[in-house]
Amino acid sequence: MGVVHLARSPSGLQLAVKIVHRQHAADPEFRARFRQEVAAARRVSGAFTAPVVDADPTAVLPWMATLYVPGPTLSAQVKRNGPLAPAELRRLTAGLAEALRDIHRAGVVHRDLKPSNVLLSDTGPKVIDFGISRPYDSDLRTETGKLIGSPPYMAPEQFQRPREVGPAADVFALGAVLFHAATGRGPFDSDSPYIVAYQVVHDEADLSGVPADLSPLVARCLAKDPALRPTPDEIMAALALHPPSYEAAAFIPAQRRAAPMSGGARSAGADPGSGTVTHVREPGTRSGSGRAQGGGARRVRWAAAGAALLVMAAGSAGAAGFFDRDGAPGGAAGGGGKGAAEAAFEPWVTPLPSSGGPTPVCTGTGDGLYCAAAGFGTGLLDPVDGEVVWSRRGSPGDDAASVGSLPAGVVHASEPGARLRVYDAGEGGELWDADLSAYLGVPFSAGDTLLMTRQDGAAEGLDGRTGASRWVRTVPGHLRPHYALFDQDSGLAYAFEHAADGATTLVTALEAATGRTAWQHRLEGTLTPVGAPGGALVLTAMNAQAQTVALVRYEPARTAVTRLPLPFRMNEPEVVMGGDRAYLLARGGTLLAMDTGGAGAELWRLETAAGRTSPPVLAGGDRLFLSAADGRLLAVDTERGTLLGQTRPRLRAGKLTYASKLPAPVAIGRTVYGMSPDGSVFAVDGRRPAGW
Structure with missing residues (x-):
């Protein structure tokens, strides 16, 4: 998909800079996937990944720079030197389990863990390449008939039920990676990816060659049923139960206890x-x-x-x-x-x-x-x-x-x-x-x-x-008026209705207490009111493909209309206004801040890496909160467009539930309340999201 260069920062840091090939840069779908890779890599940067230093997924040739990790891939190490020694294998197991724990806590499923995506550094293994990763809660973007992943390391559900792929798929891949590290071969081997796929779904792996003390754990990781596989925390706990070598014991972090x-x-x-x-x-x-x-x-x-x-x-x-x-x-x-x-x-x-x-x-x-x-x-x-x-x-x-x-x-x-x-x-x-x-x-x-x-x-x-x-x-001109927003200061409620051909939208401002029409105007385009800053009205504008392409500002006192094009098309964005600022959160997790009072300039954009989200909520003067479909609550700094913190996922029985629209969080004073698919309501301190 691209080429990776070894580079140096001005201060002398060695960097790995991935630059996308030109033919892929021209593909909007690939650009979206690369943006998601950058967002995922940024979210999981930590002890067991290569931290992201900078990136520009919107450049003519999109690129991403991470710290350079000196060391071979696990694939190259095994090919050159053969299977790992037992102590090395236990260190690898513990390190990869902790890496997956951190990746999953960040709300990401890697989906392509394999020996060539594991770097062996002197500080432990590093997991790289989040090119096909996705948030727990995202909608699958895989095209029909296209296989995404590396068959020998894909879980059965990735072949059978790709929309149900969750963190347990990474645990299956971990079992396959450990099998390779212990034996030099894969648990399911064939020159044909179709035969490998059949073996993954139907056959049991022959664990001969895997050390006896690790064989039961690897077998659990390779279970066909995702529910039977251990979690990364359970893998780390299982390692600690066996009398490990000194090196392995030093590598396994202690578990916190009550x-x-x-x-x-x-x-x-x-x-x-x-x-x-x-x-x-x-x-x-x-x-x-x-x-x-x-x-x-x-x-x-x-x-x-x-x-x-x-x-x-x-x-x-x-x-x-x-x-x-x-x-x-x-x-x-x-x-x-x-x-x-x-x-x-x-x-x-x-x-x-x-x-x-x-x-x-x-x-x-x-x-x-x-x-x-x-x-x-x-x-x-x-x-x-x-x-x-x-x-x-x-x-x-x-x-x-x-x-x-x-x-x-x-x-x-x-x-x-x-x-x-x-x-x-x-x-x-x-x-x-x-x-x-x-x-x-x-x-x-x-x-x-x-x-x-x-x-x-x-x-x-x-x-x-x-x-x-x-x-x-009966509101003049309306067959079935829809209400979009209410302005507390003016007492006006805004009703709208699209023309049958989508060419115009009739907007009516009603006095909520009396039903009297304050003003009415027909505007060009398929529009939806989203905010009323200072007596003006801001609306989103859709194209024929139901993509939001612009904001429209209408000032009823002057009957003035200003069209503010968006820098890119957005799918089904939820919008919240803060004064003249509009924050648009699109399906797929892209958050865009626009100034609607001046020239309509883009203020910033952020990839939240949340596939499906609630409407955003403004609170505290400089913070925006939103929920993801996996139960995470996220906080964003509205001045800088940076992610301030997020809670852990809260799934019902470990699985996503589906709702046509996710409930927005609630902010009261310093407290932010989230609603999660496990059926719970929870409260966190809105002024300290870094500690969530």
């Missing part, structure tokens, strides 16, 4: 893989306070080694606050209960009872976090510790797909074509409900009004507290 807290300190737990002090709650309903009924919540907490030091560090840094660029407290105002006023912060995780449906969806105010989930219904979680204050179930099979809150102290949950249920936010009592079969979609929150579109195309505004109809009217 340790009791001294004195009467409140016990905390380590969120597995995150290094963050947290606690996990088994959900229940809180008793007392007149807020809810039911049994008290049971808590499961454990102490983490070094927790006291982490708590002291959090306390000393806590005075800094979560501030925006002007020094004002960032995020929504803390309110309600023991809420945001407390200086100390403790992350938490609350699993919600689930029937295996989509990821929970939540909304929040300073008074609480309101969540809905299949099997749980709708409920209020205390934003400080995640305790379930109250929960309500709808009719059987009537599981909410959306949840919202209104300033009138109500929370509403609904699913298209089912029922709308509205609850008192504090006590959880049901205030009213409505049959949504007479309406299109679900209600749109606009201040204390719920906006609805009837099946006959008429627009209606309902009082959020009582359900009474405030107004009903």
Whole structure:
């Protein structure tokens, strides 16, 4: 695909610079894959990979520079010197297991681990070449009939079910690599890749030649069923159980173990893989306070080694606050209960009872976090510790797909074509409900009004507290208006509707409380409103292939239209506005920042390496948060366009679940709340994402 040059930086560092061949640089699909390789390599740079120094995947000839790793590949070493000695083999096993652990913690599946992609340096093995890696949560981009990978080191599911390939496929490849290192041959050998593929799927490997103490571990790695393969952590633990040679023992890092807290300190737990002090709650309903009924919540907490030091560090840094660029407290105002006023912060995780449906969806105010989930219904979680204050179930099979809150102290949950249920936010009592079969979609929150579109195309505004109809009217020019956004400052809700041929879009600004039309204008193109900075309206513009190609700024006071082309086409981007800045997050993980107030200049772009993402959320004045389909929560610096941190993946039974749209995270004060496909809701400190 390219050529790699040995180079030196101005300071004398030796670098390996990969430059893509010109014929591949002209292929947009290859460029996208190279961008993903750069993003993956940057995310996993660490002790067992070659750190990325610089890259430009947008250059005429895309390139990437990593630190040069002196040493042969495992393939060359075995070819020149024969199989590795037992002590060397154990060091290799431990090093590659830890490398995979770090790669998987970064949310990446390598998919092409093989002897030629393992460098043997004097500090241990290094895994290279993330050219076909992908995030846990990405959509497979492999073309039909095209084999991606190296057959002797591919897992059975890569041949049979490529869309289900996950971290366990890398463990299978590790078993095959260890087999090669121990014997000089592959566990499945043939001159024909088709025969190799058959052997991988159907035949058992002959482990003769693999040292007896490693043979059972290699056999487990080569299990046909991904669920039967060990995790990298389990491989490292298994190595430590056997009496190793001195060299191997020195190479295996010690596993952290829980340790009791001294004195009467409140016990905390380590969120597995995150290094963050947290606690996990088994959900229940809180008793007392007149807020809810039911049994008290049971808590499961454990102490983490070094927790006291982490708590002291959090306390000393806590005075800094979560501030925006002007020094004002960032995020929504803390309110309600023991809420945001407390200086100390403790992350938490609350699993919600689930029937295996989509990821929970939540909304929040300073008074609480309101969540809905299949099997749980709708409920209020205390934003400080995640305790379930109250929960309500709808009719059987009537599981909410959306949840919202209104300033009138109500929370509403609904699913298209089912029922709308509205609850008192504090006590959880049901205030009213409505049959949504007479309406299109679900209600749109606009201040204390719920906006609805009837099946006959008429627009209606309902009082959020009582359900009474405030107004009903046909919006001129609209057959079935769709609501895109609500501007709290002006009280205007923006409805839009595309012409049948996609040539124009009718946009109407309505007063949400009265239904009165403030202004209406027909704009050229297939447009969708995304923000209303300073009285203007910003919309995305799509081409005939449903790709977003531009932003359009419309100023109703002057009826002025400005078209701001994007630097590249984007697929199904979610957009959030921060003043005149637009942040576009495309399917595939590309995040683009644009200035919509001036010449429409690109401010920065970032490859998040998340295949499917939620809408992004702005908080704290200079931070943007988003969720990935594997349950990761990511934080981005909006000034520099850099990734500040991310949580570990949270999968349901180790597998991805599918939802047509992922719920956006919720930011309240300093806290950011994520919803994950394992059915849990969790809270992290939004001002310290590097420690997630």
